[in-house]
Amino acid sequence: xxxxxxxxxxxxxxxxxxxxxxxxxxxxxxxxxxxxxxxxxxxxxxxxxxxxxxxxxxxxxxxxxxxxxxxxxxxxxxxxxxxxxxxxxxxxxxxxxxxxxxxxxxxxxxxxxxxxxxxxxxxxxxxxxxxxxxxxxxxxxxxxxxxxxxxxxxxxxxxxxxxxxxxxxxxxxxxxxxxxxxxxxxxxxxxxxxxxxxxxxxxxxxxxxxxxxxxxxxxxxxxxxxxxxxxxxxxxxxxxxxxxxxxxxxxxxxxxxxxxxxxxxxxxxxxxxxxxxxxxxxxxxxxxxxxxxxxxxxxxxxxxxxxxxxxxxxxxxxxxxxxxxxxxxxxxxxxxxxxxxxxxxxxxxxxxxxxxxxxxxxxxxxxxxxxxxxxxxxxxxxxxxxxxxxxxxxxxxxxxxxxxxxxxxxxxxxxxxxxxxxxxxxxxxxxxxxxxxxxxxxxxxxxxxxxxxxxxxxxxxxxxxxxxxxxxxxxxxxxxxxxxxxxxxxxxxxxxxxxxxxxxxxxxxxxxxxxxxxxxxxxxxxxxxxxxxxxxxxxxxxxxxxxxxxxxxxxxxxxxxxxxxxxxxxxxxxxxxxxxxxxxxxxxxxxxxxxxxxxxxxxxxxxxxxxxxxxxxxxxxxxxxxxxxxxxxxxxxxxxxxxxxxxxxxxxxxxxxxxxxxxxxxxxxxxxxxx
Numbered sequence: 001x002x003x004x005x006x007x008x009x010x011x012x013x014x015x016x017x018x019x020x021x022x023x024x025x026x027x028x029x030x031x032x033x034x035x036x037x038x039x040x041x042x043x044x045x046x047x048x049x050x051x052x053x054x055x056x057x058x059x060x061x062x063x064x065x066x067x068x069x070x071x072x073x074x075x076x077x078x079x080x081x082x083x084x085x086x087x088x089x090x091x092x093x094x095x096x097x098x099x100x101x102x103x104x105x106x107x108x109x110x111x112x113x114x115x116x117x118x119x120x121x122x123x124x125x126x127x128x129x130x131x132x133x134x135x136x137x138x139x140x141x142x143x144x145x146x147x148x149x150x151x152x153x154x155x156x157x158x159x160x161x162x163x164x165x166x167x168x169x170x171x172x173x174x175x176x177x178x179x180x181x182x183x184x185x186x187x188x189x190x191x192x193x194x195x196x197x198x199x200x201x202x203x204x205x206x207x208x209x210x211x212x213x214x215x216x217x218x219x220x221x222x223x224x225x226x227x228x229x230x231x232x233x234x235x236x237x238x239x240x241x242x243x244x245x246x247x248x249x250x251x252x253x254x255x256x257x258x259x260x261x262x263x264x265x266x267x268x269x270x271x272x273x274x275x276x277x278x279x280x281x282x283x284x285x286x287x288x289x290x291x292x293x294x295x296x297x298x299x300x301x302x303x304x305x306x307x308x309x310x311x312x313x314x315x316x317x318x319x320x321x322x323x324x325x326x327x328x329x330x331x332x333x334x335x336x337x338x339x340x341x342x343x344x345x346x347x348x349x350x351x352x353x354x355x356x357x358x359x360x361x362x363x364x365x366x367x368x369x370x371x372x373x374x375x376x377x378x379x380x381x382x383x384x385x386x387x388x389x390x391x392x393x394x395x396x397x398x399x400x401x402x403x404x405x406x407x408x409x410x411x412x413x414x415x416x417x418x419x420x421x422x423x424x425x426x427x428x429x430x431x432x433x434x435x436x437x438x439x440x441x442x443x444x445x446x447x448x449x450x451x452x453x454x455x456x457x458x459x460x461x462x463x464x465x466x467x468x469x470x471x472x473x474x475x476x477x478x479x480x481x482x483x484x485x486x487x488x489x490x491x492x493x494x495x496x497x498x499x500x501x502x503x504x505x506x507x508x509x510x511x512x513x514x515x516x517x518x519x520x521x522x523x524x525x526x527x528x529x530x531x532x533x534x535x536x537x538x539x540x541x542x543x544x545x546x547x548x549x550x551x552x553x554x555x556x557x558x559x560x561x562x563x564x565x566x567x568x569x570x571x572x573x574x575x576x577x578x579x580x581x582x583x584x585x586x587x588x589x590x591x592x593x594x595x596x597x598x599x600x601x602x603x604x605x606x607x608x609x610x611x612x613x614x615x616x617x618x619x620x621x622x623x624x625x626x627x628x629x630x631x632x633x634x635x636x637x638x639x640x641x642x643x644x645x646x647x648x649x650x651x652x653x654x655x656x657x658x659x660x661x662x663x664x665x666x667x668x669x670x671x672x673x674x675x
Contacts, residue, residue, distance in 0.1 A: 155548070157521065159375040162316045165270075166522065168381040168546045169308060169367075170261075170333045172217070172277070173360055174210060175340030175503065177348060177389035178202075178513035179578045185357045188365035189517065192384065196519030197529040197562055200574060204388040204514050204536055206458040206507040207418055210340065211244045213387040213514075213536060214278040218333075219258035220540030220554025222459040226258040228279070229465045234412040234422060236464055241412070244278075251282045259552040261543055262289040265331045268549045273311045273329035275304065280333070290327050297337065301363040308332055309370045312380070330547050336360060340390070347500035348390040349581065381520030381546045385539060388503045389512040391476040392581050395497040399446060399479045400487045404439050404471065405432060407481065412467070417478045417504050420467030429468055436471060445474040457508070459555075475505040475512070476582025507535075510579030522546035522560060529564035530573060 156163040178201035181189055205216045205223055209231045212223040223229045231244040235255075244250050256279055262272040263285045273291035274280040281294055291311060314328040315321045322328075338356050346352035364384065371377050401407065401419065409428060414420030423429050433450055440446040449470045454461045473479055478497065480487065485497060505512055514536065522545065538558035544551040545560035566573060 157379045159379055161375075162319050164316065164376070164379050165330055166381075166547045167312075167330045167379070168332070168383060168520070168522070168543055170331070170383045170385070170543055171364070171367075172214060172333075172335050173339055173384065173386045173515070174214075174335065174337045175343045175388065175390050175501075176357075176360070176386035176515055177511065178386075178515050179510075179576070180339075180357050181515065182576045182578060183354070183357070185354055186361040188361045188368065189384065189515075192364070192368070192382075192517050192519060193568065194528045196517055196527070197523050197525045197531060197564060198515070198517040198568075199531045199533040200576075201513035201533050202385065202516040202536055202539075203533060204507045204512055206460050207415065207504050208388040208507045208512045209415075209504040210387055211250075211278050214335070215256065215258075215260070217385065217387065217536050217539045218260035218262075218277065218279065220537050220551065220556040221258045222537060222555050224460055224463040224466065225555060226256065227463060227465060228255060228257075229460070229463055230415045230418075230420070232416070233414040233420070233465050234467070236422075242465075247281070253283050253285075256282050256284045258554070260284060261331060261333060261540060263287045264544060264552055265547065265549055266290070270331060270547055270549050271327040271329045272331040272333070275307055275332070275334040276337075277333045277335045290329055295335075297341075301336070301338065301359055302366065304334055304336065305363055305366045305370060308334060308367060309374075312371075312374065312376065331543070336363070339386075343390040343501040344499040345501075347392050349392060350500065353501075378521065381518065381522045383516070383518045383520075383539075383543065383546070385516050385536070386514040387536070388507075388514055389510075390501045390503050391505065391511045393476065393478055393497050393500055393502050394582070395487075395490050395495060397445070397477040397582060398485065398487050398490070398497055399443075399473060399477060401471075401479050401481050404436050414467045415504070417473060417502050419471045419479050421469040421471070422467050423469070426468070433469055436469070440471075445477045446479075447472040447474070473505070474582075475509045476502070478502060510577070511582075513579075518542075518562075520546070523562065525562065525564055526567065528567045528569060529562075530566050530568045530570075531562050531564055534558055 156165050158164070180186065181193070204213050207223070207230060211231050212228050215221075215226055215228045216223060219226050228242070230242075232242060234241050238254065240249070242250055242255055260279060262274050262277075262280060265272045266287050266289060267285075271291075272289040274289045275293040276295045276299075278295075280289065280292055293307065311329050311332055314326055315323070316328050339353070339360055342350075342353050342356040368377070368382070371380060371382070405421065407413070409423055409425075409432065410421050411424045412422040414422070421432070423432055429450075433448065436448045440448055449455070449472065451461050451466050451468050451470070454470070460466060471479055480497075489495075490497065503512060516534075516536075516539070537554065538556040540554050541551050541556045541559050542562075
């Protein structure tokens, strides 16, 4: 019943239009319960002229003003005299009004405010996400762009005075053939092998000439991939010629594809120093090494040692006095041309080259001593490599180009000692190819290929800078034009062919083999460890790993740590082999300082020349017009190889007969007779 009354009161209180009779009727219907709360007369009993009437009206007006609400959901509530008579009912009514107000406010928020706030929160969330993403990107950019703190302290090694981040010295000995290590001329390198890790040899890339191979070692790419396909070549798209000794042409960056070591390291904030390495002056990728020395062919070997040690003596990034202009490099790449120069001039078996090999080994000894004096022997990696080997030349192993093809039909001739031919009319290519094949069919010392059928192992066909037709002589042979060397006249005058040493042949031939020897913290192997031979495309990854940088895409697959197959002193290790020197062609006179093996002669006669001999190498042929130092006299009279072979066969037959005579029963009766 009270609930019902409350509802009725709420309805009455919420109406501003109830008449006086309706109010009076409502008040009288409350019953006895309502009269208990009345303290005066009802307003209906007060006359209009009565003073009390004026007081009541003023109070009603004041209460109406106090209880009136304004807003979207306002309700006019008038509290009259009847409300004063019912304080309990009024409290109940106010609680109900308060609940109604809260419900109305909630509905307002739901209908009018929630959608706005939801959109606002979504916008704030988006803005916050953008800010967070920007901060993350800014942090990444800062970490990538800021100079390294040279790694953590755990990644750095101390020599007692300074902390060194991973550091590698890479030294290339141009033209240092692998078997030069077996001549008793290289005590430093031999000791280095005993303390480090190395294969029996490292294979160069084809063609085995200086610029393509040095850039292959620097990039890990085959020459067909990085574009330096020879020491000289023609680019049909650029309509320009590359020639390695012409710096105005060869040092243009468009010749050099790929990413060399010094660019890779500098891009990763690892500072590099390059000393005369081929290609380092070409401004590749618009990235310059921190230190660079231009090529200087007259520089003496001790100066190279001093230069390398000067770089190592620079303050490190955590040392007092460190400057951004003169940072200590973590990569040092140095080029040593001396062995190659003298190998070309005097030949790989000359007295002069022996002196040069000894001098280079002494230079390496000075460098290693300098590292030891600085307590860097076990802190800095040292890697010694070469780019190719060297073969002896001879007048009897020359082929006249004009005997094979008319130079007037050629637009360009690329390379040397290989010849890449570009016909003036490309439609003549097949005819010229068949012509050269026909003229060399009886000469096993020449191979002829189109670019399209080049042996796959050469990796030398997928670049427009590679000429469409190639004449490739066997190792030790040379193709020459009459303008540079007239073969017929040279034979008549018994002239010596120069240069005395050549490379550039089949990269897998034993005479073209190079070296790789490494030691340092990046090579934590047993001393004297041996790995299987590998090609020089692997060097780039090895050097990158040694200084903790990420290599660019390349053709190599070998990564650190290297996987030894044993020690060089293991019984199953292949013996040190010295490749047979190329033999003079049939009918030529050959003076030798030592007797070559029978197997090497047979291989040379067949044109294969891939056999190996443990005998000392033959000295270069000597002629009366030679300008080179004369070879040591062997004491043998000059004879053709066929005469020599026949003579040795007769000696072998006599030896067999003597052996049988002594060891068969009854074969030595005469020896048992007393005098």
